[in-house]
Amino acid sequence: DIQMTQSPSSLSASVGDRVTITCRASQSIGRYLNWYQQKVGEAPKVLIYAASTLQRGVPSRFSGGGSGTEFTLTISGLQPEDFATYYCQQTYTTPRFGGGTKVEIK
Amino acid sequence: VQLLESGGGLVQTGGSLRLSCAGSGFVFSSYAMSWVRQAPGRGLEWVSSIGTTGADTYSADSVKGRFSISRDNSKNTLYMQMNNLRAEDTAVYYCAKDEPWGGCRSATCLFDSWGQGTLVTVSS
Numbered sequence: 001d002i003q004m005t006q007s008p009s010s011l012s013a014s015v016g017d018r019v020t021i022t023c024r025a026s027q028s029i030g031r032y033l034n035w036y037q038q039k040v041g042e043a044p045k046v047l048i049y050a051a052s053t054l055q056r057g058v059p060s061r062f063s064g065g066g067s068g069t070e071f072t073l074t075i076s077g078l079q080p081e082d083f084a085t086y087y088c089q090q091t092y093t094t095p096r097f098g099g100g101t102k103v104e105i106k
Numbered sequence: 107v108q109l110l111e112s113g114g115g116l117v118q119t120g121g122s123l124r125l126s127c128a129g130s131g132f133v134f135s136s137y138a139m140s141w142v143r144q145a146p147g148r149g150l151e152w153v154s155s156i157g158t159t160g161a162d163t164y165s166a167d168s169v170k171g172r173f174s175i176s177r178d179n180s181k182n183t184l185y186m187q188m189n190n191l192r193a194e195d196t197a198v199y200y201c202a203k204d205e206p207w208g209g210c211r212s213a214t215c216l217f218d219s220w221g222q223g224t225l226v227t228v229s230s
Contacts, residue, residue, distance in 0.1 A: 001167075034216050036150075043200055043220035044142075044150065049207055055218070087150055091212050094164050095140070095152040 002026050002090055006098035012106040019075045021101045023088035028068045032092035035064055035073045038100075039084045047086075048073065078103070107131040107219040109201050114224030121191050121228070127184040127201030127221055135179035138204035138214050141186050143197035144223075153199070154186065155214045164213065169195075191228045198223040 003026040013019050023033065031051040036044040046055040048064035051071055061076045075082055083105055088098040113125040127139070140155040154165040154175040163175050174187040184201050202217035210216070 032210070032212060032215075036217075038150075043223060044217070045220075046216060046218050049205075049216045049218075050209070053207070089150075089152075089217070091210070091215050093212070094166070095155070095214055095217075097142075097150040097152065100149040 002093055004090055004096050004098040006101050010102040012104045013078050014106045015078055017078045019078055021073045021086055023071045023098050025069045029090045029092035031067050032090055033071045034089045036087045037084045109221035111201050111221040111224040114226045116227045117191055119230045122189045125186040125199055129182045134182040139184045140202045142200045145197040193228050196228045198225050
């Protein structure tokens with residue numbers, strides 16, 4: 001099984017900050033990496049797929065990068081509505097999620 | 107796209123439940139479907155996926171031999187039969203629709219639409 005490790009597990013940031021979350025795969029997954037945002041009490045929502053493609057309707061302050069085993073999600077200019085938990089997911093093999101990164105208000 | 111789960115509830119350890127997920131707003135038979143769960147206060151865990159015809163199924167080791175995914179394309183409905191339930195199966199269960207983005211060659215590529223979830227509580 002491919003393991004997905006996210007870091008950090010949580011972070012505190014202010015509105016307007018640039019935030020980067022890292023996701024590492026235990027073996028190469030090409031670009032089969034998706035990012036989701038989940039707010040409390042809601043279902044997850046797709047932000048980025050295929051490592052760097054922005055899902056339709058997602059603000060351009062979200063961006064994804066990487067390939068192989070190391071990936072990043074960057075939020076450029078954090079907004080109040082961005083405080084949530086973010087998950088990476090590999091679909092190179094049977095799907096697996098990272099442990100999540102909770103973004104909290106500083 | 108709408109996905110509406112049902113069938114959750116309180117069940118005793120060792121008991122069974124069948125979850126359903128009714129899909130609408132898309133051609134249900136054209137998309138792979140999956141179940142994902144989230145234990146209270148925990149992260150997302152993929153549970154099981156099924157191909158468009160129902161012939162291909164995949165499940166996490168944690169549920170193999172106990173949970174069975176199926177679909178009825180004539181009813182636009184996805185199912186999860188859960189047997190021999192354990193306390194650690196307590197979670198919100200989401201169904202999700204797959205979206206095969208261009209160039210993806212995996213059985214599942216992206217969970218682009220999710221239901222609102224149904225809570226399963228397993229208690230002794």
